[in-house]
Amino acid sequence: QIQLMQSGPEMRKPGASVKVSCQASGYTITTDGISWLRQAPGQGLEWMGWISTFNGGTNYALKFRDRLTVTTDTSTNTAYMELRGLTSDDTAVYYCARIYGSELPWFDHWGQGTLVTVSS
Amino acid sequence: QSVLTQPPSASGAPGQRVTISCSGSSSNIGIKFVYWYRQLPGAAPEVLIYRDDQRPSGVPDRVSGSKSGASASLAISGVRPEDEATYYCAAWDDTLSGPVFGGGTKLTV
Numbered sequence: 001q002i003q004l005m006q007s008g009p010e011m012r013k014p015g016a017s018v019k020v021s022c023q024a025s026g027y028t029i030t031t032d033g034i035s036w037l038r039q040a041p042g043q044g045l046e047w048m049g050w051i052s053t054f055n056g057g058t059n060y061a062l063k064f065r066d067r068l069t070v071t072t073d074t075s076t077n078t079a080y081m082e083l084r085g086l087t088s089d090d091t092a093v094y095y096c097a098r099i100y101g102s103e104l105p106w107f108d109h110w111g112q113g114t115l116v117t118v119s120s
Numbered sequence: 121q122s123v124l125t126q127p128p129s130a131s132g133a134p135g136q137r138v139t140i141s142c143s144g145s146s147s148n149i150g151i152k153f154v155y156w157y158r159q160l161p162g163a164a165p166e167v168l169i170y171r172d173d174q175r176p177s178g179v180p181d182r183v184s185g186s187k188s189g190a191s192a193s194l195a196i197s198g199v200r201p202e203d204e205a206t207y208y209c210a211a212w213d214d215t216l217s218g219p220v221f222g223g224g225t226k227l228t229v
Contacts (some may be wrong), residue, residue: 095164
């Protein structure tokens with residue numbers, strides 16, 4: 001069955017960067033897009049961006065456009081999310097999610113989430 | 121401040137029918153499909169409804185979605201204790217050129 005396995009929790013200081021991985025199994029990531037979302041403690045879901053694993057095209061939410069990079073490594077069937085210039089407001093659980101048929105916002109499979117804590 | 125507006129909480133006794141609303145605008149729900157997600161405590165969200173009113177396989181038919189104009193609703197009939205979760209609506213927004221979510225509705229049974 002389809003699974004998305006994310007990397008473990010991370011702690012960073014303000015100003016640092018973090019890179020979270022999302023390894024897919026049960027399907028090839030080139031067939032559908034991958035999106036990244038986050039959820040701050042006690043808050044709702046926030047879409048960050050996505051990558052078309054078909055052609056590598058990306059689209060980022062305006063608020064993340066200057067510090068977010070989403071990439072894929074097709075040789076390992078893995079997607080990556082790198083967020084730079086971290087502040088305490090970036091403390092959140094970060095999720096990767098498969099986009100069904102590249103139709104946003106239809107996320108049919110999700111990773112388990114990665115907690116990123118930003119603190120001095 | 122979420123782009124889509126949901127009530128923060130909803131409740132119902134076991135067996136009752138509960139409805140959760142989601143209000144948007146002409147740049148999102150009014151012209152695009154609505155999706156509903158359920159998130160159990162400590163877990164990742166899962167899709168309950170896609171394209172306004174379609175259920176993925178495995179979602180029981182006591183769960184239904186509907187839309188009228190720029191508003192959508194999720195209804196759960198015969199609610200059970202295991203339905204206790206937070207429910208989110210989502211839609212594409214043409215103005216923002218990306219998906220937007222409601223703030224979530226915590227259902228208590």
